[in-house]
Amino acid sequence: MPSADTSPTPRGRPFREGLLALDPPRLLGSRCTDCGAAAFPARTFCPACRTGVVAPAELSTSGRVHSFTVVRQAPPGTEVPYTLAWVDLPADEVRLMAQVVGIAPEGVELDMPVDLELTGFGTAEDGTGLVGFCFRAVGQVAP
Amino acid sequence: MSLAPAHVAGAGMVRFGKYPADVTLEAMALGAAREALSDAGADLAAVEGLYVGHVFGGPVAGQRIAAQLGLDGRPVSNHENYCASGATAIREAWVALAAGLHDVALVIGVEKMTDRVAGGVRPDPGDLDAAVGYVMAAGHAMSARRYMAEHGATREQIAAVAVKNHAHSVHNPWAQYQKPVTLEQVLGARPIAEPLGLLDCSPISDGAAAVLLCTPAGLRRLGLGTGGPRVLGVGQISGSVQTGLGDLNAEDVSRRAGEEAWRLSGVGPADIDLVEMHDCFTIAEIVRMEGLGLVPRGRGAAWAAEGVTALGGRLPVNPSGGLLSRGHPVGATGAAQVCELTWQLRGTAGGRQVEGARTGLAYCKGGTVNGTDGGSVTTVVMTA
Ligand SMILES: [Zn+2]
Numbered sequence: 001m002p003s004a005d006t007s008p009t010p011r012g013r014p015f016r017e018g019l020l021a022l023d024p025p026r027l028l029g030s031r032c033t034d035c036g037a038a039a040f041p042a043r044t045f046c047p048a049c050r051t052g053v054v055a056p057a058e059l060s061t062s063g064r065v066h067s068f069t070v071v072r073q074a075p076p077g078t079e080v081p082y083t084l085a086w087v088d089l090p091a092d093e094v095r096l097m098a099q100v101v102g103i104a105p106e107g108v109e110l111d112m113p114v115d116l117e118l119t120g121f122g123t124a125e126d127g128t129g130l131v132g133f134c135f136r137a138v139g140q141v142a143p
Numbered sequence: 144m145s146l147a148p149a150h151v152a153g154a155g156m157v158r159f160g161k162y163p164a165d166v167t168l169e170a171m172a173l174g175a176a177r178e179a180l181s182d183a184g185a186d187l188a189a190v191e192g193l194y195v196g197h198v199f200g201g202p203v204a205g206q207r208i209a210a211q212l213g214l215d216g217r218p219v220s221n222h223e224n225y226c227a228s229g230a231t232a233i234r235e236a237w238v239a240l241a242a243g244l245h246d247v248a249l250v251i252g253v254e255k256m257t258d259r260v261a262g263g264v265r266p267d268p269g270d271l272d273a274a275v276g277y278v279m280a281a282g283h284a285m286s287a288r289r290y291m292a293e294h295g296a297t298r299e300q301i302a303a304v305a306v307k308n309h310a311h312s313v314h315n316p317w318a319q320y321q322k323p324v325t326l327e328q329v330l331g332a333r334p335i336a337e338p339l340g341l342l343d344c345s346p347i348s349d350g351a352a353a354v355l356l357c358t359p360a361g362l363r364r365l366g367l368g369t370g371g372p373r374v375l376g377v378g379q380i381s382g383s384v385q386t387g388l389g390d391l392n393a394e395d396v397s398r399r400a401g402e403e404a405w406r407l408s409g410v411g412p413a414d415i416d417l418v419e420m421h422d423c424f425t426i427a428e429i430v431r432m433e434g435l436g437l438v439p440r441g442r443g444a445a446w447a448a449e450g451v452t453a454l455g456g457r458l459p460v461n462p463s464g465g466l467l468s469r470g471h472p473v474g475a476t477g478a479a480q481v482c483e484l485t486w487q488l489r490g491t492a493g494g495r496q497v498e499g500a501r502t503g504l505a506y507c508k509g510g511t512v513n514g515t516d517g518g519s520v521t522t523v524v525m526t527a
Binding site: 015016019037039041043047048066067068069070071072073074075076078082084085086088090093094095097098099105110132133134 | 262276278284285286288289292383384385391513
């Protein structure tokens with residue numbers, strides 16, 4: 001797993017099909033047309049009401065850090081340290097796991113605002129660049 | 144609901160630890176199996192089925208073991224539910240006994256991990272969380288940070304779990320580590336995933352544990368009378384897909400695991416005298432006990448620091464030393480917990496004996512799946 005880099009706009013294709021849109025950068029999830037619950041990644045059923053019909057949905061790019069850790073030890077092939085977080089997307093009521101970039105580990109705080117960013121995610125077997133996602137710190141926690 | 148009782152007629156382990164590469168998975172499994180059979184005074188001919196839990200053992204590891212042990216030709220099944228694999232194997236043997244398929248079944252949990260896993264354990268590479276950098280320690284670290292923020296728990300209180308479990312391990316000859324550690328040592332250990340350090344994490348270990356399960360008819364056939372600790376029920380559930388922005392430490396999966404344990408065993412939380420809890424990380428023992436309903440929500444860290452969950456306390460948790468000290472060869476852990484419950488309920492646990500132990504619960508939680516609150520959870524309830 002490559003660590004999230006900070007290059008401007010990585011080129012290539014999403015590292016998994018159906019996971020994200022590149023232009024503009026969006027996470028692709030699903031939303032229940034009955035109860036409104038969103039999910040990421042997209043699911044074929046509604047995990048909230050279990051009965052509704054789900055449709056593809058683009059998710060909000062604004063998040064906040066629900067919890068985080070600085071990973072100092074990982075299996076071989078993974079560069080450490082990196083900041084891993086549970087990121088909440090309040091507009092969609094979706095929680096997902098992602099790396100947080102653009103801030104030193106000691107600067108990360110609970111509830112800190114972060115924005116979706118695309119990131120290089122290694123190279124496919126055919127040489128195509130792969131694109132993944134992370135979140136960039138964009139400001140201070142509201143007092 | 145009540146299934147036919149399954150007695151643990153024999154329990155055996157090889158000491159958990161780091162073994163050289165030439166000590167094979169099969170050799171470890173054989174060592175534990177022979178201990179369990181000898182403990183029961185049973186010979187191989189009595190065994191009607193073999194159930195093996197392992198994660199990194201490769202295809203048909205159980206049959207490889209059977210071929211070396213002398214159980215070739217018998218029904219052999221392999222069970223992988225990550226850290227709950229050993230207990231899942233016990234569940235399947237228990238179900239087979241209850242269904243009348245066998246009267247005597249041998250269960251082995253085994254893992255040769257130190258030459259196959261390095262730098263931390265991760266979900267299947269195809270899992271989305273694994274792809275973005277998830278390792279088990281990171282998930283528990285995020286749980287710990289949120290737990291402290293929401294319940295006012297201190298880092299010291301969480302570290303107290305490691306101090307407690309290592310203190311217990313001094314009395315466990317099967318444990319990988321048998322030395323006490325101080326609070327200062329836990330707090331000062333090398334950081335792994337902040338706020339957790341090395342001594343908040345269970346080690347990567349090798350080991351095997353085995354139990355011989357018998358119906359009452361099986362006991363009679365082995366000439367063992369009617370006594371001995373019994374398995375009242377083995378619950379097994381899986382994590383469910385989460386929605387919304389709820390409590391990261393809600394442990395709904397543990398709540399449901401508890402309900403399954405009580406439903407199958409016919410006992411309740413108030414009946415439990417001791418718990419072998421899946422303390423793969425210090426914080427995990429805390430939130431899982433709370434999820435099960437054995438500790439009030441938000442009090443688990445304080446209870447550890449106050450000694451409530453220590454030997455001699457009101458509800459001893461991990462008298463064996465737990466995964467933090469006994470070691471965590473993932474596929475073997477569930478079987479090792481049942482060995483410990485067996486010894487505790489026989490009253491033969493020596494310096495780590497929980498006085499008056501009549502009913503115990505062993506909990507394993509194995510694996511993670513993106514979007515859910517866990518992989519597989521097992522609960523084994525046993526009574527003297
Ligand atoms: Zn719905």
